[in-house]
Amino acid sequence: MSVLKADGLSKSFRRGGLWGGGISHKAVNNVTFALKEGETLAIVGESGSGKSTTARMAMRLLDADEGSVHLLGEEITSASGNTLRILRKDIQMVFQDPFASLNPRMKIVETVGEGLRVHRPEMNHQQRREKVAETLALCGIGEEALDRYPHQFSGGQRQRVGIARALIVEPKVLVLDEPVSALDVSVQAQILNLLKKIQKERNLSYLFISHDLSVVRHVADRVAVMFAGRVVEQGTIEEVFGAPRHPYTKMLLAARPIAHPDQRKENNGNGGLDREGVAESGCVFRLRCAFAQDDCAGFEASIQSDESEHTYACLHPLDKS
Amino acid sequence: MAGHSSVNTNTARSLEVRELSLSVPISGEHVEAVSRVSLVLKPGRVLGLVGESGCGKSLTAQAILRLGEHQGVMRESGDIFLDGESLFSMEEERLRRMRGGHVSMVFQEPMTALNPVFSIGSQITEVIRLHLDMDKGEANTRALKLLHDVGMQDAEAVLKQYPDALSGGMRQRVLIAMAMAADPAYIIADEPTTALDVSVQKRIIQLLRDLQRQRNLGMLLVTHDFGLVAELADDVAVMYAGQIVESGSVEQIFNRPAHPYTRALMGCRPEVSEPGASLPVIAGQVPPPGNWPSGCHFAKRCPLADTACSEPISIDAWSDGKHQARCIHAEEKLPGLEVAL
Numbered sequence: 001m002s003v004l005k006a007d008g009l010s011k012s013f014r015r016g017g018l019w020g021g022g023i024s025h026k027a028v029n030n031v032t033f034a035l036k037e038g039e040t041l042a043i044v045g046e047s048g049s050g051k052s053t054t055a056r057m058a059m060r061l062l063d064a065d066e067g068s069v070h071l072l073g074e075e076i077t078s079a080s081g082n083t084l085r086i087l088r089k090d091i092q093m094v095f096q097d098p099f100a101s102l103n104p105r106m107k108i109v110e111t112v113g114e115g116l117r118v119h120r121p122e123m124n125h126q127q128r129r130e131k132v133a134e135t136l137a138l139c140g141i142g143e144e145a146l147d148r149y150p151h152q153f154s155g156g157q158r159q160r161v162g163i164a165r166a167l168i169v170e171p172k173v174l175v176l177d178e179p180v181s182a183l184d185v186s187v188q189a190q191i192l193n194l195l196k197k198i199q200k201e202r203n204l205s206y207l208f209i210s211h212d213l214s215v216v217r218h219v220a221d222r223v224a225v226m227f228a229g230r231v232v233e234q235g236t237i238e239e240v241f242g243a244p245r246h247p248y249t250k251m252l253l254a255a256r257p258i259a260h261p262d263q264r265k266e267n268n269g270n271g272g273l274d275r276e277g278v279a280e281s282g283c284v285f286r287l288r289c290a291f292a293q294d295d296c297a298g299f300e301a302s303i304q305s306d307e308s309e310h311t312y313a314c315l316h317p318l319d320k321s
Numbered sequence: 322m323a324g325h326s327s328v329n330t331n332t333a334r335s336l337e338v339r340e341l342s343l344s345v346p347i348s349g350e351h352v353e354a355v356s357r358v359s360l361v362l363k364p365g366r367v368l369g370l371v372g373e374s375g376c377g378k379s380l381t382a383q384a385i386l387r388l389g390e391h392q393g394v395m396r397e398s399g400d401i402f403l404d405g406e407s408l409f410s411m412e413e414e415r416l417r418r419m420r421g422g423h424v425s426m427v428f429q430e431p432m433t434a435l436n437p438v439f440s441i442g443s444q445i446t447e448v449i450r451l452h453l454d455m456d457k458g459e460a461n462t463r464a465l466k467l468l469h470d471v472g473m474q475d476a477e478a479v480l481k482q483y484p485d486a487l488s489g490g491m492r493q494r495v496l497i498a499m500a501m502a503a504d505p506a507y508i509i510a511d512e513p514t515t516a517l518d519v520s521v522q523k524r525i526i527q528l529l530r531d532l533q534r535q536r537n538l539g540m541l542l543v544t545h546d547f548g549l550v551a552e553l554a555d556d557v558a559v560m561y562a563g564q565i566v567e568s569g570s571v572e573q574i575f576n577r578p579a580h581p582y583t584r585a586l587m588g589c590r591p592e593v594s595e596p597g598a599s600l601p602v603i604a605g606q607v608p609p610p611g612n613w614p615s616g617c618h619f620a621k622r623c624p625l626a627d628t629a630c631s632e633p634i635s636i637d638a639w640s641d642g643k644h645q646a647r648c649i650h651a652e653e654k655l656p657g658l659e660v661a662l
Binding site for chain 2: 186192212254261
């Protein structure tokens with residue numbers, strides 16, 4: 001069963017034009033996905049691909065222009081006020097920059113316990129404090145942290161605090177927006193291990209937003225690859241990383257950092273030029289695609305399926321290798 | 322060479338950091354942040370200086386251009402020699418010409434390193450005319466050529482554009498063009514691809530490698546990213562808490578990392594892990610300047626540490642030819658590569 005389901009999400013923003021006007025730009029275009037219980041679905045893409053906008057719509061931090069979101073079977077797209085607040089208890093977010101997302105003037109016990117005031121109003125001060133201590137402990141932060149302020153913590157510890165704050169109301173779904181991008185690699189490993197452990201213990205479902213394919217390969221069960229506001233390919237990690245069918249996915253995978261100097265490749269003859277640009281019509285990737293043909297101009301594909309099968313939005317997919 | 326400069330006996334062409342110690346002001350006190358760091362950068366070679374945030378790698382790199390001093394960074398001891406001449410004995414005018422001339426720098430932030438109110442053309446020609454005796458026309462021609470050299474399509478149009486019209490990758494190309502403006506012999510590249518998308522990163526890596534080879538540049542590549550080191554470096558120095566803890570050729574470091582810190586750092590990368598498996602981690606955190614242990618700086622986090630590690634340890638405590646590690650337990654079985662939370 002899917003715990004979080006998005007159907008045909010779209011969102012436009014206006015760009016340019018100081019007082020209105022400007023050009024409307026579709027940041028997210030007809031995105032559909034389903035997150036199953038206990039799994040990690042990664043949304044991967046480069047900057048401007050619409051992955052964060054999608055995440056924000058999925059948890060109603062941002063209203064979609066079109067499409068719907070179901071959380072645990074309930075439509076949340078049109079929920080408001082109290083209903084929305086109650087629904088939010090089941091879906092919480094962890095942000096990239098743990099420092100920017102923690103109030104510098106609030107003690108850790110207040111920051112982490114904030115959600116309890118809203119969702120567990122029956123708890124008294126002492127109960128809240130105990131619950132905070134317990135949740136922090138789960139995240140590897142000792143009790144001595146309760147009365148400290150965010151600046152007294154390192155980046156990795158702050159991210160642990162950020163995770164504890166999301167967990168305190170015992171959600172079913174965590175939306176993790178680049179949760180390890182700002183961290184050093186040794187700290188990143190600690191946080192990834194922690195997320196894995198908590199997921200197992202609490203049977204949590206993760207929507208994991210990232211630009212980092214190595215991290216995604218490590219943490220996710222399934223992945224949706226976004227380019228220019230659309231999902232261009234989705235499937236299990238083995239399918240998408242093992243035999244990518246969409247040329248954009250293949251290009252992204254080829255651009256991954258190498259792990260050893262033996263893997264150095266000499267220049268591949270494209271002159272090192274950046275091919276930029278997004279097609280206004282037809283396949284969004286065709287201007288950058290080495291396999292584009294004439295019929296790509298008339299092909300406007302979004303992945304409609306939210307099933308776990310391997311799907312890709314391409315007229316001339318790469319062979320299964 | 323100015324007669325009163327202190328002169329290195331080794332006059333071969335090189336950029337040499339020798340036993341450099343730097344301190345930074347923390348709560349009103351000067352605290353050592355870089356501890357007796359030695360590096361040798363030769364023309365035609367890429368030296369990767371790698372470490373996590375706060376290890377002192379950027380402070381070291383900035384010291385080579387004598388930057389950071391206005392922010393209170395102080396040299397405590399040691400020296401830097403540019404082709405044999407001490408940077409700290411150089412007069413202000415020579416220093417100014419050296420910066421961006423003989424030695425230039427590419428920074429991490431392509432978004433902030435360009436001035437938004439001047440055109441790309443005027444910013445590049447400004448650098449050219451600062452270092453080379455050229456009139457406006459000649460400088461313009463050179464700017465155009467530089468943009469071509471860094472793979473910029475439609476260079477003529479780009480000259481007239483302002484930074485906000487360019488993507489991150491294009492801005493980084495402009496900054497690299499500016500760094501090449503006065504035909505430097507050495508280039509300091511501080512996280513040159515960190516702020517870029519992966520597909521753009523790869524192309525900037527190719528560009529840097531091409532330029533470095535064509536121009537026989539000596540490049541100091543400062544980064545936290547072993548992937549970038551694997552792509553570009555010939556030699557590697559690993560920094561931890563202000564010290565070089567291991568150095569050697571890129572093959573030596575990747576094939577046979579010796580220091581427990583290097584080994585752990587390389588082992589915890591998700592790209593070398595089994596999907597889904599727990600990653601090996603280094604327990605604890607980097608001690609900040611002022612809180613370094615008297616002996617090995619890594620001892621508190623090291624599963625191999627014993628009482629002998631509380632004595633100062635020299636960089637050649639373990640060595641195999643040019644491969645050195647500041648460790649008396651190098652290569653011993655490392656239980657720390659098991660998983661911990």
